[in-house]
Every structure is written in structure tokens, then in C-alpha cells.
Amino acid sequence: MKLVNVEQMRELEKAADTSGLSYATMMENAGRAVAEVISKRLQFDAQLPVLILVGPGNNGGDGLVAARYLAEMGYKPVLYIWARNVESDENFHLTEQARIPAVWSEKDRKLDRLRKLLREAPVVVDALLGTGASRPIEGLLANILSTVSAIRQERQHPTPTVLETVNRIPDSRELSSAAPWVIAVDVPSGLNSDSGAVDAHSVAADITVTFAYPKVGQFTSPACNVVGELLVADIGISPDLAKNYRSELITPSLVANLLPARPRYAHKGTFGKALIVAGSSNYTGAACLAAGAAARTGAGLITLGIPRILHSAIAAQISAATYLLLPHDMGVLNTDAAALVLEACGKYDALLIGPGLTAEEETISFVQRLFSARPKSHKQHIGFLKPADPNSEQRDLPPLVVDADGLNALAQTEQWWTSLAPGSILTPHPGEMARLLGCSVGDIESNRISTAQQAARDWGHIVVLKGAYTVLAAPDGGVAVSPFANPALATAGSGDVLAGCIVGFMAQGLSSWDAAVAGVYIHGLSGELVHSMIGVAGSIAGDVIDYLPEAMRLLRGE
Numbered sequence: 001m002k003l004v005n006v007e008q009m010r011e012l013e014k015a016a017d018t019s020g021l022s023y024a025t026m027m028e029n030a031g032r033a034v035a036e037v038i039s040k041r042l043q044f045d046a047q048l049p050v051l052i053l054v055g056p057g058n059n060g061g062d063g064l065v066a067a068r069y070l071a072e073m074g075y076k077p078v079l080y081i082w083a084r085n086v087e088s089d090e091n092f093h094l095t096e097q098a099r100i101p102a103v104w105s106e107k108d109r110k111l112d113r114l115r116k117l118l119r120e121a122p123v124v125v126d127a128l129l130g131t132g133a134s135r136p137i138e139g140l141l142a143n144i145l146s147t148v149s150a151i152r153q154e155r156q157h158p159t160p161t162v163l164e165t166v167n168r169i170p171d172s173r174e175l176s177s178a179a180p181w182v183i184a185v186d187v188p189s190g191l192n193s194d195s196g197a198v199d200a201h202s203v204a205a206d207i208t209v210t211f212a213y214p215k216v217g218q219f220t221s222p223a224c225n226v227v228g229e230l231l232v233a234d235i236g237i238s239p240d241l242a243k244n245y246r247s248e249l250i251t252p253s254l255v256a257n258l259l260p261a262r263p264r265y266a267h268k269g270t271f272g273k274a275l276i277v278a279g280s281s282n283y284t285g286a287a288c289l290a291a292g293a294a295a296r297t298g299a300g301l302i303t304l305g306i307p308r309i310l311h312s313a314i315a316a317q318i319s320a321a322t323y324l325l326l327p328h329d330m331g332v333l334n335t336d337a338a339a340l341v342l343e344a345c346g347k348y349d350a351l352l353i354g355p356g357l358t359a360e361e362e363t364i365s366f367v368q369r370l371f372s373a374r375p376k377s378h379k380q381h382i383g384f385l386k387p388a389d390p391n392s393e394q395r396d397l398p399p400l401v402v403d404a405d406g407l408n409a410l411a412q413t414e415q416w417w418t419s420l421a422p423g424s425i426l427t428p429h430p431g432e433m434a435r436l437l438g439c440s441v442g443d444i445e446s447n448r449i450s451t452a453q454q455a456a457r458d459w460g461h462i463v464v465l466k467g468a469y470t471v472l473a474a475p476d477g478g479v480a481v482s483p484f485a486n487p488a489l490a491t492a493g494s495g496d497v498l499a500g501c502i503v504g505f506m507a508q509g510l511s512s513w514d515a516a517v518a519g520v521y522i523h524g525l526s527g528e529l530v531h532s533m534i535g536v537a538g539s540i541a542g543d544v545i546d547y548l549p550e551a552m553r554l555l556r557g558e
Helices: 006-018 023-041 057-072 090-097 112-120 139-154 172-177 252-256 284-296 308-315 337-347 361-370 405-410 430-437 441-446 448-459 494-507 512-533 541-546 548-556
Strands: 049-054 076-081 102-104 123-127 181-185 207-211 229-233 247-249 273-277 301-307 321-326 350-353 400-403 425-427 462-465 471-473 479-481
Touching: 006 023, 023 057, 023 090, 023 123, 023 181, 023 207, 023 229, 049 057, 049 112, 057 076, 057 090, 057 123, 057 181, 076 112, 090 102, 102 112, 112 139, 252 512, 252 548, 273 284, 273 321, 273 337, 273 494, 284 301, 284 308, 284 494, 284 541, 284 548, 301 308, 301 337, 308 321, 321 337, 337 361, 350 494, 361 405, 400 405, 400 494, 405 430, 425 494, 425 512, 430 441, 430 448, 430 462, 441 448, 448 462, 448 471, 448 479, 462 512, 471 512, 494 512, 494 541, 512 541, 512 548, 541 548
Parallel strands: 049 076, 049 123, 076 102, 123 181, 181 207, 207 229, 247 479, 273 301, 273 350, 301 321, 350 400, 400 425, 425 462
Antiparallel strands: 462 471, 471 479
């Protein structure tokens, strides 16, 4: 599913209008979709008012259409109108014909009518400001939104998050007695659909019904905290109009089609061999987690390249792996280990370097020797530099994933990106990304998508920028965004599990990009299963591994 910004959405609407789908028809489809979400997803006494906050522009128009459809369905919509000129507003006149009552905010200066309605209504529709809004909210609108928030708190509504259970349908008693549920039209008012910024007066939605395609800002912090459950409504825009857009939201159907086949006549060689170089005396768990994840995603054979001294400790935990025992200094891989790894690489279909290696000088030297890279002569700002020459000679390594301390070692290396085969996968968290770029974590987090996209182009490698709504970026400019933001994954070792998932899929023959997409999604879906079965607190990375097969089973429809 495409992921669009505000300008692209405007282009799509204009192109649709030119091709015969009028703006009026799109608005009709949008308003009907909002009404259908309310009627199908929420259960409450239809004789209670459904309060629709109507603003200027198309967003308010969508709200007016929704009111009309709700009235036809037997509900009791009430309009609360702010700053809208209705003199020649056909949709407003249709609500008048339907005898839908309207309250004008300009005549309710103390907002007493609004408070009364908010204390009665089980559902509030936020149709005040749409995707084009960018200025700070102030004046009467600020007071209206603040009043909504205050009444919700008064009625003890739980703060909504992006983790509201999918398809949750409260019973009628809950919606009648609790604070009103808020349904946002396209976006919660005050949310910037490009940057993800949220106005201080914005009201968090329980459900956001967005139109045609999800918006970039809805998957960016802090906006993701106020979107609630995101539903994408079809308003008639042809998918062909967006086919050249390069940003995608990863969907179940996309990943289901990527999962490797599992033929009955298969043997372990059918599903590939992965070499994972990981671990140190202080971080034995990282090697175990990466190997366990690669095995659970279906790789046929896993070999762990670890410091020799760790063999007994790790082998007791991972029975499904073979081992490449490597030289070390005090439990940390040393430079001599590089030759043994290079010698073994020809036997494997995919290689993962990095989890738990540490940032000791010996580790940095090992990684630099492995890639025949030059150490930095001094600290410098890397920035966004040109990618390696695709015609230059590259190391004879299998498809590569570099994670964790492998990335930290590269950050200490002169023009490190020229030492990796084009299209290698880099899996940094924001701190590691900041070290690679020579900038701050704040710089990374303020614009995750464009940062990952530019870095992938300049380095010539696939970037998997981890975090809530993990961003994948390809050297050709393509971007994919994970739909998952889950505190159950915010635990030590979760990144090691993700790296193991990706290398496991690479070993099974997926291209680097497809393996990254599948690995990120399966990892996230497994985290959702952990959340639903265990909760957001107390889960550990090993729990995510346990649910990987179940995540794939669900996607396969088994």
C-alpha cells in the first residue's frame, strides 16, 4: 500500500478529478466511509447524539456528508460548526433538509452547548482540520479542542494509543457511560501529515479514518501517538494514479507473497545456510537470539561464528546451530578471526555480522580486516557521501547484513560504505545511525524517512532504520515503512532478533530487499502476538522468537 505526503495526495485528487472522479464524489465517498465505520465498529444507543465537529474546507465537508449518512442509518447526528461559510454549501443544505440540528460555535462563546453535548455523546467526529493544516491552533478552535479533551478526562476515558486492539468493539454500556470515542476524519485536527508534528491542542483519536492512502506523518512520532487505530477508506481513486510513488506501507498481503515456499521434498539445504558472526564474553545472548530467530524464520542451517571460549555457554542454549569457533582476546574476536570467517563464507548463502561483538579495539580491527577497510585517521563528519563504485572489486562474501557492533566498527572506518558489496543491509537503531552519519540522534528522529532514504542513496546499501514504524530505504530511492509500533519490542535483544530474521530469509533465497521487508514485518507481527498474549511489559526478546512461526502461519493462512 502506498504511503503518501500531502502534496502527493493533492496530486492524486486532482488527477482523479481530471479522469472523471469529481471532488464532490470523493467527498461523498469519504463521508459515507466515516459513517460506516461508526455503524459497523461501534455499538451504542442510537438515540444518543453523535457529535460532529465541522470545520472549514474539505474536512468539514466530509463531516457533513457523514452526518447525513448517519441520519439515514437511524442515528442522531448533531453538528457543531466552527468557521464555516455555509451560504453556498450544498452539503450543509442537505443536512438542513435532513433536519440535522446545528450549533454554531460563534454563538456558543462560553462553550456551554458544546460541554452539554460532549457529556451526552458516546461518539465525537473530528472534522475540523484536515491534512493541509500546518499553522498553530489558537483562538476559539483551541478552546473547542481543549474542551473536548477536558470532558473526555472528566469522563475518565483511557488515553488512546496506536496499540488499541484491532477490531475492538466496545459494548453499548461502555460507550454510553464512558467518555466519548473520537473518530478523526483523515487526521486528528492539528496533526501535520508530512512531519508528524502534533499541535498542543490536538485531541487524540480512538480511530482515524484516512482516505485513499495512509499519510507519512501518521507513522511518525509524535503523530503516531494520537492517530489511534488507523483505517484506510477507499474513496474511488484508481491505484494506477499512485503507481510511480516510491513509499510503501508494508502490508500482510505483500509479505505473504514473499514468504519462501516449503516444498514437501525439501531438505535442509533447500532452505539455505546462514553464518552469524556474533557474541562476546559480555554478550552471549546476542548470538543466541540472532541464531534462534534465523532458525525460527525457516533457514535450513545456522552456523554461529563465535569466540571459542563461549562455545560451552552458547551451545547449551542453542542446540539447532553448528559452530565456527574463532580466535579471541579475553572473549572478544580479534583480527586473526577475519581470515577464518572469509575462508568459511563460501559455504553459506547469507552472512550476519555484528550482534554482541562489543566496540573494543580488537572488534573494530576484526571488522576492518574482514572488509579490508581503512581505519579512520581521525574523527570526521561522514555526512551523506557518494556510494561506492558498483564496478569496483568487492570481497567474495555472501549477501550481507551488518548490525549492532558491526555498524559501530564501520563508523570508525574511512569510507566504510565502499568496502561492502552494493546492496548490503545495514540495520542501525537511531544511535548507531547517528554514529554512521556523524550527527545527533535528534537529527535522525526528526526526519526518519528522508534520513534513511538519503543515506541509502549515498551509501549504495539498504538501510533498515529501527524503531517505532521501522523505515526501510533502498539505494534506488524506494522506501517501505513497518506498520508496527509496539513497546513490547522495546527490550534488550529485540534488534538481534530482527537481524536474525532478515539473515534467515536471505539464506532461503529472498533478495536483500525482500528479506529486509519480510524480516521487519514478521518481527513486528510476532511482537504484536507477544503483546496480545503477554502484555507490553515483562516480555523479552526470546518471546518474540517463540511467536515467529505463528506469525508466518497466520500470513500463510494455515
